Amino acid sequence: MNNRLTVTKWESGSAFTLDPKAGFGFGVRRFSAACLKKFRDLRERITGELLAQFGTLRPELVRLAVNEAEALAANTPFPALFLPTLAEEKVLNLSRWQTKQQRIQERSFLMAA
Numbered sequence: 294m295n296n297r298l299t300v301t302k303w304e305s306g307s308a309f310t311l312d313p314k315a316g317f318g319f320g321v322r323r324f325s326a327a328c329l330k331k332f333r334d335l336r337e338r339i340t341g342e343l344l345a346q347f348g349t350l351r352p353e354l355v356r357l358a359v360n361e362a363e364a365l366a367a368n369t370p371f372p373a374l375f376l377p378t379l380a381e382e383k384v385l386n387l388s389r390w391q392t393k394q395q396r397i398q399e400r401s402f403l404m405a406a
Contacts, residue, residue, distance in 0.1 A: 332373055336363055339377055343384045350388060358383035 324332070340359045344352055362379035366372040 332376075335373055335376060336380075339380050343380060347384055347388050350384070350391060354387055355384055358387050 336359060340356060343359065344350075344355050347355060359380045362376060362383045363372075365379050366376040369375050
């Protein structure tokens with residue numbers, strides 16, 4: 294299947310429409326319903342494991358980080374392969390950010406005292 298658009302002559306005022314689903318075939322939308330269900334189950338399992346591993350983080354922030362990782366993974370040819378690593382990296386960065394924010398807050402309290 295050829296997804297390339299070949300323009301041999303373009304005239305001013307000409308228009309065309311683009312089907313965003315055609316693209317390169319990346320992302321989770323190209324999979325069957327059964328595969329999508331398994332991918333969603335994988336996302337939920339990863340979220341649960343990361344919530345347990347990083348118990349000090351707010352759950353809604355962990356879910357947000359996993360959602361961001363899912364969006365990145367969906368743009369790859371193998372989203373289920375990349376999702377666990379991307380999610381862990383996002384949550385690890387979130388943990389570092391929270392630690393940094395706590396240190397800043399502690400310094401602020403010490404300076405105010």
